[in-house]
Amino acid sequence: MGYQRQLLTLALCSALLSLDACQQRKVSNGGVPADEVIYHVFQRSFYDSDGDSHGDLAGITEKLDYLQELGVTAILLTPLYESVYYHNYFASDFEKIDSRYGNMETYRALVKEIHRRGMKIYMDMETQYVTEDHLWWKDSYGNRASAYSDYIIYNDSAQTHPESIVYGLTELLGYDGTVRKITTVNLKSPAVLDYNHKLFSYWMDPDGDGRFDDGVDGFRLDHMMDDLDNKGILPDLFRTFWIPLIDSLKRLNPAVQFMAEQADWGSYGFDYLERGGVDRVFAFRVQQAARTLDKARIEAFADTTFGQTPVGKEQIMFIENHDIPRFATVVEKHPGKLRVGASVNLLIGGIPSIYYGQEIGMLGHAQFGRYGKVVTDANEIPSREAFEWYASAQGKGMSYWYKDSGPWWDESTIKPDDGISLEEQQNDEKSLWNHHRSLIALRRGHEALINGDYRTLRNENPHILSFLRHTEDETVLVVINLDDSMEQLSIRDNGNSAFPAGSDIKRLFGTCETVWKGPTLFVRDIPPYSTQVYEVKCRR
Numbered sequence: 001m002g003y004q005r006q007l008l009t010l011a012l013c014s015a016l017l018s019l020d021a022c023q024q025r026k027v028s029n030g031g032v033p034a035d036e037v038i039y040h041v042f043q044r045s046f047y048d049s050d051g052d053s054h055g056d057l058a059g060i061t062e063k064l065d066y067l068q069e070l071g072v073t074a075i076l077l078t079p080l081y082e083s084v085y086y087h088n089y090f091a092s093d094f095e096k097i098d099s100r101y102g103n104m105e106t107y108r109a110l111v112k113e114i115h116r117r118g119m120k121i122y123m124d125m126e127t128q129y130v131t132e133d134h135l136w137w138k139d140s141y142g143n144r145a146s147a148y149s150d151y152i153i154y155n156d157s158a159q160t161h162p163e164s165i166v167y168g169l170t171e172l173l174g175y176d177g178t179v180r181k182i183t184t185v186n187l188k189s190p191a192v193l194d195y196n197h198k199l200f201s202y203w204m205d206p207d208g209d210g211r212f213d214d215g216v217d218g219f220r221l222d223h224m225m226d227d228l229d230n231k232g233i234l235p236d237l238f239r240t241f242w243i244p245l246i247d248s249l250k251r252l253n254p255a256v257q258f259m260a261e262q263a264d265w266g267s268y269g270f271d272y273l274e275r276g277g278v279d280r281v282f283a284f285r286v287q288q289a290a291r292t293l294d295k296a297r298i299e300a301f302a303d304t305t306f307g308q309t310p311v312g313k314e315q316i317m318f319i320e321n322h323d324i325p326r327f328a329t330v331v332e333k334h335p336g337k338l339r340v341g342a343s344v345n346l347l348i349g350g351i352p353s354i355y356y357g358q359e360i361g362m363l364g365h366a367q368f369g370r371y372g373k374v375v376t377d378a379n380e381i382p383s384r385e386a387f388e389w390y391a392s393a394q395g396k397g398m399s400y401w402y403k404d405s406g407p408w409w410d411e412s413t414i415k416p417d418d419g420i421s422l423e424e425q426q427n428d429e430k431s432l433w434n435h436h437r438s439l440i441a442l443r444r445g446h447e448a449l450i451n452g453d454y455r456t457l458r459n460e461n462p463h464i465l466s467f468l469r470h471t472e473d474e475t476v477l478v479v480i481n482l483d484d485s486m487e488q489l490s491i492r493d494n495g496n497s498a499f500p501a502g503s504d505i506k507r508l509f510g511t512c513e514t515v516w517k518g519p520t521l522f523v524r525d526i527p528p529y530s531t532q533v534y535e536v537k538c539r540r
Helices: 003-010 057-062 064-070 104-116 135-140 190-204 237-252 270-275 284-290 295-307 335-347 377-383 432-444 447-451
Strands: 038-041 074-077 093-097 120-125 129-131 171-173 179-184 218-224 257-262 280-282 314-317 351-355 453-456 464-470 475-481 487-492 504-509 514-517 520-526 531-537
Touching (some): 093 190, 104 120, 120 190, 129 135, 171 377, 190 237, 237 270, 284 295, 284 314, 284 335, 295 453, 335 351, 335 432, 335 475, 335 531, 432 447, 432 504, 447 464, 464 487, 475 520, 504 514
Parallel strands (some): 038 351, 074 120, 120 218, 218 257, 257 280
Antiparallel strands (some): 129 179, 171 179, 453 464, 487 520, 514 520
């Protein structure tokens, strides 16, 4: 930790000792390719292929052309396994695919088609909890002779008081009235570790032939913690559970990737990268700052997040996911704020992730307690609504699985002819969808925007975020106006700059030209809520 920032300080285009400063840049990920844009899909809400109103695996396969047109290169699924809950967390059977999604045949067909197209697929996994429907619970409850007694944490010798889960919950109310008891799995059990190895291996290589063309490229580890739920019951899990599991799976397939959802959303995740054995974490601090569009906060958290990420590890940058209100709701559908939010998401660093519907500005106000004091999974439905394919909000594939099921349906933000649909935006050059598509294409064409280090370029304008992305061979300057007024920018080369005075500045994106006046770079008349991107070439 910290050595990346030291190296960034050395990455200057002004002469430094006898080194050619234009060659002082490095690839922050240790040379590992990072040309990925992830599409985080809540598959039940994405596209329904068979008319039952539930999005499914065949629906994703059918829409791969759309995803490639947008420019994404990888898909992150929420859990597929069987559960009584619509989100498929809290499993009843880890080895069965929810029949609403399809079966193993449709799963393998999707994976093979994704791989045929040169894309990747990641699966969300949460094996820390099970419901009372699961075999481990059913067989071991009140039965000390059960082969699964060690799989679940019981608080009494009679095995009738299973341990609670996160937030002390012992049961959960589903949006459809379903109630199930839920308990914590004993991750200290060698048998549970062995089971997880076999389970993850199965999803990596379903037919066990030693090839991985029909299996996932990696996993999102939901609610990963070193001390599960901070109870002191399952401490030191990095060393005793996660690292042994990850290491055993990487011996099977060294290319498999693990991304941790660090359960402390205020965490930078450095300990997960250094002690937890994972390859990637989520850039929560930058995400939280980006949603405020506060320049100082974005700079502070980006400096720390990207400057202290260990070499060879990655941050996943996002502004939306399935657990929080949608960004369009946070900024009250403001077109300019939506655009610059997308710019930060896609250009600032790490591996960008787009939550389905984010690219068209879908709305959603998920929040705990919205639908009463009893904890219910209905709270998050507003940020998990059907993807809006059509201007009319009706048509083939619309995944209204929650129709007429409660106030979340009555309060639905999906409305016809409101501008928030793929049909309304796809052919509009100025749309949010085309803004995403243009930025993804821009990113794809520049190694600095894919693998480059991040460095804040300080300026005196409180509304202009300016930063560099740079590798050994390329430097890109990004300038984002976070305000609703025309702004001016000046950046002075004081001998401690990654682009010395007189460097060639080529505009890649936006409308504003630049000019050097002595040691100062000027960018004039930057339009409100706009993004300007430039390639910087040091003159020798």
